[in-house]
Amino acid sequence: xxxxxxxxxxxxxxxxxxxxxxxxxxxxxxxxxxxxxxxxxxxxxxxxxxxxxxxxxxxxxxxxxxxxxxxxxxxxxxxxxxxxxxxxxxxxxxxxxxxxxxxxxxxxxxxxxxxxxxxxxxxxxxxxxxxxxxxxxxxxxxxxxxxxxxxxxxxxxxxxxxxxxxxxxxxxxxxxxxxxxxxxxxxxxxxxxxxxxxxxxxxxxxxxxxxxxxxxxxxxxxxxxxxxxxxxxxxxxxxxxxxxxxxxxxxxxxxxxxxxxxxxx
Amino acid sequence: xxxxxxxxxxxxxxxxxxxxxxxxxxxxxxxxxxxxxxxxxxxxxxxxxxxxxxxxxxxxxxxxxxxxxxxxxxxxxxxxxxxxxxxxxxxxxxxxxxxxxxxxxxxxxxxxxxxxxxxxxxxxxxxxxxxxxxxxxxxxxxxxxxxxxxxxxxxxxxxxxxxxxxxxxxxxxxxxxxxxxxxxxxxxxxxxxxxxxxxxxxxxxxxxxxxxxxxxxxxxxxxxxxxxxxxxxxxxxxxxxxxxxxxxxxxxxxxxxxxxxxxxxxxxxxxxxxxxxxxxxxxxxxxxxxxxxxx
Numbered sequence: 031x032x033x034x035x036x037x038x039x040x041x042x043x044x045x046x047x048x049x050x051x052x053x054x055x056x057x058x059x060x061x062x063x064x065x066x067x068x069x070x071x072x073x074x075x076x077x078x079x080x081x082x083x084x085x086x087x088x089x090x091x092x093x094x095x096x097x098x099x100x101x102x103x104x105x106x107x108x109x110x111x112x113x114x115x116x117x118x119x120x121x122x123x124x125x126x127x128x129x130x131x132x133x134x135x136x137x138x139x140x141x142x143x144x145x146x147x148x149x150x151x152x153x154x155x156x157x158x159x160x161x162x163x164x165x166x167x168x169x170x171x172x173x174x175x176x177x178x179x180x181x182x183x184x185x186x187x188x189x190x191x192x193x194x195x196x197x198x199x200x201x202x203x204x205x206x207x208x209x210x211x212x213x214x215x216x217x218x219x220x221x222x223x224x225x226x227x228x229x230x231x232x233x234x235x236x237x238x239x240x241x242x243x244x245x246x247x248x249x250x251x252x253x254x255x256x257x258x259x260x261x262x263x264x265x266x267x268x269x270x271x272x273x274x275x276x277x278x279x280x281x282x283x284x285x286x287x288x289x290x291x292x293x294x295x
Numbered sequence: 296x297x298x299x300x301x302x303x304x305x306x307x308x309x310x311x312x313x314x315x316x317x318x319x320x321x322x323x324x325x326x327x328x329x330x331x332x333x334x335x336x337x338x339x340x341x342x343x344x345x346x347x348x349x350x351x352x353x354x355x356x357x358x359x360x361x362x363x364x365x366x367x368x369x370x371x372x373x374x375x376x377x378x379x380x381x382x383x384x385x386x387x388x389x390x391x392x393x394x395x396x397x398x399x400x401x402x403x404x405x406x407x408x409x410x411x412x413x414x415x416x417x418x419x420x421x422x423x424x425x426x427x428x429x430x431x432x433x434x435x436x437x438x439x440x441x442x443x444x445x446x447x448x449x450x451x452x453x454x455x456x457x458x459x460x461x462x463x464x465x466x467x468x469x470x471x472x473x474x475x476x477x478x479x480x481x482x483x484x485x486x487x488x489x490x491x492x493x494x495x496x497x498x499x500x501x502x503x504x505x506x507x508x509x510x511x512x513x514x515x516x517x518x519x520x521x522x523x524x525x526x527x528x529x530x531x532x533x534x535x536x537x538x539x540x541x542x543x544x545x546x547x548x549x550x551x552x553x554x555x556x557x558x559x560x561x562x563x564x565x566x567x568x569x570x571x572x573x574x575x576x577x578x579x580x581x582x583x584x585x586x587x588x589x590x
Contacts, residue, residue, distance in 0.1 A: 102486065104482060104485065104486075119486060120482070120486045122479060122482070122483075124479060126479045126480060126482065126483030127483075128480060128483070128497075128498070128501065128502070129582075129583045129584055130501045130502070130504065130582055130583055131501075139487065139497060140487050143487045143488055143489055143493065143497070144488070163310055163313045163314060163317070164317070166314075166317075167317070171582065171584055172584070173583070173584025174584070175317075175320070176316075176317070176320030178316070178320070179317055179320065187487075191486075191487065208316070209316060209320075212309065212312055212313055212316060215309050216309065216313065219306065219309065266305065
C-alpha cells in the first residue's frame with residue numbers, strides 16, 4: 031500500500047537516519063458532551079512506515095489537526111489506538127518559538143529538556159542551525175526573523191529533540207509563495223539527508239504532491255480517509271513539474287467531489 | 296551518501312537563495328542616532344514642565360488665593376534649594392525611600408508567593424482569587440487604624456500598610472500573567488516534554504513576565520501612595536521623613552516648604568517609574584518583541 035520493502039531498502043540508510051513509525055487503528059474522536067457533540071474523526075486508520083513522507087489533505091473540518099494532536103499525544107482518542115514508535119515533534123502553522131529566548135536558546139532548550147549536558151549543547155545547536163542555514167542568526171530574537179526563518183528554527187528545534195517523526199500542521203500555510211517554494215526544497219533535502227518520518231497536514235494539494243510519497247485525502251465531518259494516492263515521482267521535485275500538477279489536479283477533483291457531497295446535507 | 300555534482304550544485308543554489316531571502320526579510324535596526332533620540336524624548340517633557348510652571352504662576356497672579364497659602368514657583372524653588380543645601384530634604388527622602396524599598400521588597404516576596412500559590416492551586420484560586428482583587432481596591436488608608444492597633448505608632452505599622460497595599464497588585468500580575476500564557480507556547484512546551492515544575496520554570500513563568508512586570512509597576516504605585524499616607528498618619532518622633540516634613544510645614548503654615556516637599560515626592564515617584572519600572576517594562580517588552588520600535 032505504501033513504499034514497498036525494496037524501495038525503502040534502496041533509499042540511503044546511514045547510522046544517523048532516524049525514522050519512527052505511526053500506526054493509527056480505528057480511531058474516533060468525539061468532542062463535546064452529551065447532546066452537543068461533534069464527531070471529528072470516525073474510525074480512521076493510518077500507517078506511516080519508517081522514513082515515509084505522508085501528506086494529509088482535506089477541506090476544513092476534516093479533523094486533520096485533531097489527528098496530528100492525537101498522534102503527538104496532546105489529546106487522547108475517544109476510541110481506538112494510536113501507536114507512535116520514536117520521538118515526535120509537532121510543528122505548527124505559527125512557529126511556536128519562545129519569544130524571550132534567542133534562536134540558539136530556543137534550540138538549546140530542547141536539548142536541555144532532553145538531558146543533554148550543558149557543555150555539549152552549544153556545539154549541537156551550532157550544527158543544527160547550520161543544517162537549516164541559520165547559523166548567522168543564532169543571537170537573534172524570534173520576532174526579528176521572517177515567518178519562514180522562524181519555521182526553520184522550529185525544524186532545527188525538532189531535530190534537537192531528536193524527533194524521529196515530524197508532525198507538521200500546515201507549517202508553510204502562512205508564508206509567501208516564494209519562501210514556501212524554498213522551504214519545500216529545504217524540507218525535501220533535510221528529509222532525504224536525515225531520513226525522519228514526516229506526517230504533513232495541508233490544504234494545499236500541490237504542496238502535498240510536491241513533498242509526499244503518499245497523499246491521503248480526508249473526508250469532512252466526520253473525518254475519515256476517502257482515498258489514498260501514491261506519488262511515485264523522482265526526487266528532487268519541483269512544484270511546477272507537470273506530473274506534480276497533473277496528479278494534484280486529480281486529487282483536487284476528488285476533494286471537490288467530497289466537498290460537494292456535503293452540499294445537500 | 297556522497298552527493299553527485301548536480302546535487303552539490305543544487306544544494307549550493309538553495310543555500311544562496313535561502314540566505315538571500317533571509318537577508319531581505321531580517322529586520323534592519325533603527326537608524327536614528329542617540330542624540331536625536333534623547334532630544335525627542337526630552338523636549339516634550341521640558342515643555343510640559345514649563346507649561347505647568349506658567350499655569351501655576353498665572354493662578355498665583357490671578358489673586359485666587361493669598362500668597363501665604365499658594366506661593367508662586369520662585370519662593371518654592373528657593374525653599375527647595377535651601378532644603379537641598381541643609382540636607383533636610385535628602386535625609387527625609389532617603390528615610391522615606393528606605394521604607395519604600397523595604398516595604399516594597401516584602402510586598403514583592405509576599406505577592407509572588409501568594410500569586411504563585413493561587414495561580415497553581417485551583418482550590419486556592421476559588422477561595423482567594425476575588426479576595427485579592429477586593430483587597431487591591433480597598434483604600435490603603437482604611438488599614439491604618441488596624442495597623443496602629445497592631446503595631447502602635449511605629450515603622451512596622453507603616454510597612455504593614457505598604458505591604459497590604461502593594462502585594463495584591465503584584466500577586467494579581469503574577470496570576471494574570473500565568474493565566475494568559477498563549478496556548479501555542481504551552482503546547483510547544485509540552486511537546487518538548489516540559490511538564491509540571493519544568494513547564495512552569497521554562498514556559499509559564501518567563502511567558503508571564505510582561506504581565507508580571509505591569510503588576511510590579513502597579514504595586515510600586517500603591518506602595519508609594521500607602522507609604523506617604525502612612526508617614527502623615529503615623530508620626531514617629533525623631534524621624535524627619537518626607538511625610539513628617541509635609542506635616543510640619545503645614546503646622547507652621549510654611550507654604551513654600553510644603554510645596555517643595557510635594558515636588559520632591561512627585562519627582563521621586565516619576566524617577567522610580569521612569570528609571571526603574573519603566574526601564575524594566577521596556578526591556579522586557581523589547582525582549583519579547585512587543586514594542587512598536589521592534590516592528
